[in-house]
Amino acid sequence: MSEHKAIATPTRTREILDRYHFAFKKSLGQNFLIDVNILQNIIDVAGISKETNVIEIGPGIGALTEQLAIAANKVVAFEIDGRLVPILEHTLQSYSNIDIINQDILKSNVRELWNKAFADDKEVKIVANLPYYITTPILMHLLMENLPISSITVMIQKEVAERMAAKHSTKEYGSLTIAIQYYTKASVEMVVPKTVFMPQPRVDSAVLHLEMRKEPPVYVENEPFFFDFVQACFQQRRKTLRNNLSRYLKDKLQRQEIENVLEAAEIDGSRRGESLNIQEFADLANRFYLELSNS
Numbered sequence: 017m018s019e020h021k022a023i024a025t026p027t028r029t030r031e032i033l034d035r036y037h038f039a040f041k042k043s044l045g046q047n048f049l050i051d052v053n054i055l056q057n058i059i060d061v062a063g064i065s066k067e068t069n070v071i072e073i074g075p076g077i078g079a080l081t082e083q084l085a086i087a088a089n090k091v092v093a094f095e096i097d098g099r100l101v102p103i104l105e106h107t108l109q110s111y112s113n114i115d116i117i118n119q120d121i122l123k124s125n126v127r128e129l130w131n132k133a134f135a136d137d138k139e140v141k142i143v144a145n146l147p148y149y150i151t152t153p154i155l156m157h158l159l160m161e162n163l164p165i166s167s168i169t170v171m172i173q174k175e176v177a178e179r180m181a182a183k184h185s186t187k188e189y190g191s192l193t194i195a196i197q198y199y200t201k202a203s204v205e206m207v208v209p210k211t212v213f214m215p216q217p218r219v220d221s222a223v224l225h226l227e228m229r230k231e232p233p234v235y236v237e238n239e240p241f242f243f244d245f246v247q248a249c250f251q252q253r254r255k256t257l258r259n260n261l262s263r264y265l266k267d268k269l270q271r272q273e274i275e276n277v278l279e280a281a282e283i284d285g286s287r288r289g290e291s292l293n294i295q296e297f298a299d300l301a302n303r304f305y306l307e308l309s310n311s
């Protein structure tokens with residue numbers, strides 16, 4: 017903890033906002049953290065030490081960035097809102113291990129910045145209190161960039177965290193769960209009350225921890241097809257696999273051909289997508305991919 021008062025307190029946050037006449041932009045998901053204990057918990061879950069470099073998305077006025085700078089070796093933070101840059105320069109002036117990059121994370125090429133940002137070979141983790149309006153696009157963007165990171169720890173909307181870490185045969189389980197499971201091992205680490213934010217969001221929040229896998233847990237013939245296929249199996253949740261697949265493949269395969277593939281995979285077409293585990297999805301997607309490639 018630094019010797020001066022942390023940014024993440026209601027009084028210090030209010031003071032900073034007033035001083036810069038800062039008006040929150042709802043459209044950018046600006047809900048700042050005002051509780052140091054929660055930040056400490058996030059840092060503990062992420063497992064940050066002086067041997068870790070961190071990428072943060074959306075530093076805001078620096079509440080989490082400050083605690084990360086204290087705990088980590090180096091922090092590189094991407095902030096889309098240019099109005100926050102001079103504020104961050106002021107609030108974080110006593111830390112020399114922070115780079116602020118005024119960029120939209122969705123348009124940034126983190127890989128390209130990597131060597132310049134991290135001169136050493138310490139492990140890199142992503143930690144953030146994400147803007148809720150684009151949680152899924154941000155996480156998918158980061159996962160698909162295939163960055164050499166070891167984990168992602170993020171505060172996000174509770175319902176989304178539960179969907180990402182869901183078990184099969186639950187109502188939260190869906191194509192998002194499969195995409196996250198393909199790249200990571202996901203766990204919801206804690207549920208966080210609205211009262212630790214300024215302004216308070218309308219939804220509940222949770223801290224999600226994603227431990228990156230070295231290899232996907234299943235073999236997939238073609239990744240874009242696999243993700244598309246899984247999405248199709250959940251297109252109408254209450255419908256059977258048979259129905260969802262008939263719709264999805266209607267211009268490409270006959271009903272009987274679809275039945276044959278299901279049979280060969282030993283998967284009952286009257287099951288619903290939510291009952292299939294990732295292994296079953298991979299097996300089925302691979303069989304359909306090969307069938308389509310040969311037809």
Ligand code: SAM
Pocket residue numbers: 044045046047048049050073074075076077078079080081094095096097119120121122144145146147148150
């Ligand atoms: N980290 C701060 C905290 O915990 O108090 C602020 C978190 S706030 C929920 C989300 C932050 O992400 C805001 O500062 C917002 O301006 C920023 N942001 C929104 N969209 C972004 C994007 N596409 N790229 C980078 N930053 C973004």
